[in-house]
């Protein structure tokens with residue numbers, strides 16, 4: 001165990017090879033400064049989240065555009081900062097974890113941007129957190145060549161611009177403690193990356209760029225902005241060097257898009273339509289609001305259902321009014337070695353990107369290098385010679401609070417197959433996550449933390465509402481428990497003895513079958529199961 005600040009800050013995880021290059025006393029002191037300045041506000045904001053969730057659940061509050069910030073929405077004069085170097089053209093963004101091989105592959109993928117992910121696609125083991133920082137450190141310094149199984153990995157001439165995604169405000173990093181208390185995971189991921197790389201990136205004509213996940217209000221955006229201001233001051237870097245793209249992936253943030261851009265305006269680069277967590281947020285927020293808020297089988301909640309279209313179109317309009325990029329989301333289809341499955345996946349991704357490009361998005365996400373060409377082709381077609389569609393203002397888009405909240409517009413149905421698929425996929429994903437893998441190919445789809453959250457939350461909602469299946473029977477606690485055992489046996493047979501399914505089952509039961517719906521699967525699971533061993 002290493003410590004600094006006269007023993008007040010402790011590194012409680014093992015110090016493996018080269019960890020001392022990231023966990024330097026100066027870097028840890030920088031994180032401690034951020035913690036000292038912002039830990040209290042973070043706690044207050046998390047508390048405000050909880051109180052708001054309780055009021056919403058009790059029907060004491062309804063969601064709508066905020067009256068007190070109307071002036072921000074109606075003032076046409078403000079704009080966000082100009083696009084920073086490397087972020088003018090974002091037509092294709094690849095996302096993925098920060099392991100060494102994926103780092104090189106993502107940078108060489110032909111995408112304009114790489115979202116280097118400490119969040120949905122990363123299981124936050126101590127190893128993943130520190131080695132991910134090391135891989136980014138090396139990649140930024142072009143010091144990451146290696147050979148694996150006969151293949152040479154070396155960064156090419158036109159690497160993607162790196163945009164790092166730190167973990168959300170709700171998570172802590174229990175292996176870094178100040179006065180015995182775990183530090184905010186957001187401040188650890190941001191702080192270490194910024195401290196080591198901001199100057200390097202600027203010297204290389206790029207900059208410290210970030211994706212900000214799971215914000216629930218503009219107050220949380222203000223907190224991030226203040227973190228950026230202090231971080232830049234501390235390192236003597238010009239204010240405004242940071243650029244942040246905010247994921248709109250909670251229903252509450254959908255009502256505060258203008259306000260979020262406004263808070264971050266000198267650092268804002270855009271908004272992203274984080275569709276999977278958005279669906280999770282909707283289910284979670286309205287889980288006990290009765291049948292009108294019950295969503296159908298997960299596979300039926302597509303981007304073309306009216307409430308999802310309302311959200312994405314509003315996002316484009318809001319961004320373009322303010323000179324910010326609107327970035328599309330993730331289609332879950334990934335390439336396959338089976339030619340037929342592969343052709344279907346490519347076609348599905350093409351359709352998804354065509355809809356986004358047609359709606360005015362400036363670029364979009366792909367999960368795999370094999371999908372870069374299709375996304376690029378689609379955006380090349382609409383962009384012509386332009387780097388973005390910022391000029392497409394979408395003034396035709398008018399979205400009301402009712403449109404965003406019209407969950408019933410999804411239609412569809414709940415089937416036994418849908419319930420069992422949620423159980424099965426959640427077990428497979430949680431097992432992978434516990435073993436250190438945060439994004440996995442499951443039944444030819446890319447699945448990450450948001451999938452597991454949707455799956456367990458839907459099951460909770462269906463049980464809680466006694467939702468009727470297509471065969472007329474209801475979803476009950478007892479039936480889900482039976483299906484859970486059957487699905488567990490199925491997954492067990494597939495994975496063999498080397499698994500963490502027993503813990504995955506426990507986590508599923510706690511988060512899908514408890515009386516109260518836990519806010520996040522990952523917080524409890526992290527505290528209990530992601531030990532210093534991994």
Ligand SMILES: CC(=O)SCCNC(=O)CCNC(=O)[C@H](O)C(C)(C)COP(=O)(O)OP(=O)(O)OC[C@H]1O[C@@H](n2cnc3c(N)ncnc32)[C@H](O)[C@@H]1OP(=O)(O)O
Pocket residue numbers: 094095096097101102103105106117120121151276277330334335366367368369439440441445446447448450
């Ligand atoms: C809701 C959200 O937040 S979405 C964003 C978060 N999710 C993600 O970022 C998921 C990113 N994608 C992935 O992690 C992966 O594509 C997976 C896990 C789905 C599939 O990965 P694999 O099983 O390794 O795929 P596959 O075998 O086809 O990979 C082929 C090659 O592409 C590489 N590759 C695959 N996906 C990526 C990626 N996203 N970034 C960089 N390289 C990648 C592999 O490393 C492999 O490289 P190699 O030939 O040098 O060995």
Ligand SMILES: O=CC(=O)O
Pocket residue numbers: 120247249273274275276277278329330450
């Ligand atoms: O982070 C992206 C999402 O869809 O969730």
Ligand SMILES: [Mg+2]
Pocket residue numbers: 120213247249274276277450
């Ligand atoms: Mg997300």
